[in-house]
Amino acid sequence: MEKNAKIYVAGHRGMVGSALVRRLNQLGYRNIITRSSSELDLRNQQQVFAFFEAEKPDYVFLSAAKVGGINANNIYRADFLYDNLMIESNTIHAAYVNKVKKLLFLGSSCIYPRMAPQPLKESYLLTGTLEYTNEPYAIAKIAGIKLCENYRLQYGCNFISVMPTNLYGPNDNYDLAKSHVLPALLRKIHTAKIKNIPIVEVWGSGTPLREFLHVDDLSDACLFLMEHYNERELVNIGTGTDLPIKDLALLIMQVAKYKGEIKFDSTKPDGTPRKLMDVTKLMTLGWKPKISLEEGIRMVYSEVEQMKFSD
Numbered sequence: 001m002e003k004n005a006k007i008y009v010a011g012h013r014g015m016v017g018s019a020l021v022r023r024l025n026q027l028g029y030r031n032i033i034t035r036s037s038s039e040l041d042l043r044n045q046q047q048v049f050a051f052f053e054a055e056k057p058d059y060v061f062l063s064a065a066k067v068g069g070i071n072a073n074n075i076y077r078a079d080f081l082y083d084n085l086m087i088e089s090n091t092i093h094a095a096y097v098n099k100v101k102k103l104l105f106l107g108s109s110c111i112y113p114r115m116a117p118q119p120l121k122e123s124y125l126l127t128g129t130l131e132y133t134n135e136p137y138a139i140a141k142i143a144g145i146k147l148c149e150n151y152r153l154q155y156g157c158n159f160i161s162v163m164p165t166n167l168y169g170p171n172d173n174y175d176l177a178k179s180h181v182l183p184a185l186l187r188k189i190h191t192a193k194i195k196n197i198p199i200v201e202v203w204g205s206g207t208p209l210r211e212f213l214h215v216d217d218l219s220d221a222c223l224f225l226m227e228h229y230n231e232r233e234l235v236n237i238g239t240g241t242d243l244p245i246k247d248l249a250l251l252i253m254q255v256a257k258y259k260g261e262i263k264f265d266s267t268k269p270d271g272t273p274r275k276l277m278d279v280t281k282l283m284t285l286g287w288k289p290k291i292s293l294e295e296g297i298r299m300v301y302s303e304v305e306q307m308k309f310s311d
């Protein structure tokens with residue numbers, strides 16, 4: 001990407017979009033365009049088409065999405081399906097019509113079958129049944145991958161898809177009913193520490209395995225792929241290592257210096273037993289993560305210590 005190229009980051013207020021804007025700024029890109037959802041509703045086809053026609057961006061990072069943790073995915077099922085399908089269809093079609101040079105679409109590791117062999121290779125897409133708690137989100141993200149693939153095949157568009165593992169970092173969502181596990185446990189453990197509460201509740205059995213990537217590593221990988229990858233097949237972005245949720249809780253307790261106990265809430269779902277990315281392809285292309293999980297949790301915990309929670 002040329003330093004003066006017009007780059008549209010869709011979803012710049014979210015955790016991923018804001019990390020992309022930070023990284024683009026650090027690298028000296030000076031023509032970044034953004035719109036908040038109140039200025040541009042990406043679910044609205046007319047608004048999206050008018051925006052692309054007026055702005056004619058050269059490059060697009062499609063990081064706008066309705067996202068959330070296991071509980072939000074499971075409850076707002078229709079919204080996760082509808083909102084994400086509309087955002088992707090409108091943006092990808094407008095990018096084609098307005099001759100965007102390259103578009104990068106962000107998916108998720110939940111697109112892979114629930115019981116797929118581990119680690120998850122890109123080729124496992126559509127080889128089995130999805131995890132039901134996040135099936136609507138996964139189906140919308142699979143549609144996004146297929147839009148990119150088929151606009152490439154039919155119209156020659158250089159649209160690529162990347163699949164990040166579970167992410168965390170600045171601008172994460174700390175709403176306990178909607179968040180992912182890592183920010184939820186940071187909040188619960190921090191609150192328990194400062195209020196001297198002896199027990200922290202962890203959802204499910206604590207046995208599911210998850211892989212976590214700091215969003216600053218993700219944005220770095222996305223920029224790397226925007227520069228170096230022009231193929232039809234999706235690319236996984238992760239670290240290649242995972243840990244049980246129980247160990248994640250223990251690690252956060254250690255970072256927060258909290259000495260209480262964990263209590264598992266078996267009324268809450270576990271979700272997919274394991275979703276470890278096979279990152280051979282990305283590493284062969286020449287990229288690897290820089291921020292270890294412990295270092296990343298320390299960075300985020302220092303922000304959490306400054307936050308004011310109502311609980």
Ligand code: GFB
Pocket residue numbers: 068069070071073108109110133134137138165166167178179180181182184185201202203204208210245268269270271272
């Ligand atoms: O991060 P998370 O909400 O989503 O949950 P998924 C991961 C695991 O942590 C599950 C457990 O086994 C949860 O039961 N967990 C323990 C908790 N305590 C908590 C807690 O306080 N809050 C939360 N949220 N979880 C999502 C998908 O799946 O991952 C999305 O639903 C997307 O579609 C995203 O793919 C990356 O990893 O299970």
